[in-house]
Amino acid sequence: MAKAPETANKKAATQTKIAAAAKATALAAKATRKANKKTFAANGAKYAAEYKATEAAAVAARRDAKAQGGFYVPQQPKLVFVVRIRGTIGVDPKAKKVLRLFRLLQIHNGTFVKLNEATERMLRLIEPYVTYGYPSLKSVKDLVLKRGFGKVNKQRVPISENAVIQDGLGLDSVQCVDDLIHEIFTVGDNFKATNNFLWPFKLSSPNGGFSSKTKLLHFLEGGEAGARGEEINALIKKML
Known part of the structure; x- marks a missing residue:
């Protein structure tokens, strides 16, 4: 052989x-x-x-x-969720810059923002174009689980498994969905990196949409724009 x-x-x-x-x-x-x-x-x-x-x-x-x-008197909230409700026509240049900084590039985009003196001033500047408030734990969970996308190699990837978070973030303290939700909701030490990993949320128009008349008014005047405190949670539910 x-x-x-x-x-x-x-x-x-x-x-x-x-x-x-x-x-x-x-x-x-x-x-x-x-x-x-x-x-x-x-x-x-x-x-x-x-x-x-x-x-x-x-x-x-x-x-x-x-x-x-x-x-x-509860502690001052450290987290707000901001939703853009108006388009680009007639946006003040300074407001446009803040909207870009908050990554609110399109109507119905939503992002989390750490609340401090600087961001409070920025929010007041863009109030005519956005609405914002204090998200509950349930709202944060629903946003991440139902509309959450992460940034992996500059690509928009759905957070369908923990590996997406591990690959995209690379943080020892944020390895799974529960870690990510906790970091955002509590505004942890790695909030900035975690929030930047999250792609801006693309939300749906609420049932019935926003009236062109009410969008121009502040929430306290019966409109849609500006701060709405904990009422943001009802709006998030409508837009998911």
Whole structure:
């Protein structure tokens, strides 16, 4: 029987080596996914307990204040959700610059903004073109889960699995959807990077749309523009 050529033997050995390496990589990836699944589940439970404790503390503080005949003043919110409600015609140049800074490039785009003295001034500047308020935890979750897209290699990728967050963000503290939601809602240390990873939300027109007349009025005057506090959550629900 003729001996196999030396090149054939080398090729077979190389293929065996490649197959073994691929199998080892697949097994390692499977083990990592299994470990991550446990870690992510634990993180989700930890955050749920944190949210519940925070809400319970607020309820207790309100009751104590009422029992003592006073008023409970909650902490100033650190997060707002901004929705663009008007187009580009007639936009003031300074307002246009702020809209670009907030990544509100199209009508019905929405983004999260960290609330501080500087952003408050910017929001007042663009009030005729946007509406904004304080999103609830449910609203943040719904936005991320239902309309969330991430920036991966400059591409708009739906957040359909945790790998999208891991590949796009590359942060040890934000590895899964629960981590991302927690970072946004609590305005954590990595809020800026996490928020920039999120593509501006593309929302639908609310049922019935915005009236051309009410869009020009402030929310406090019966219109749509400007600050609307916690009422933003009702609008988010209509636009999802």
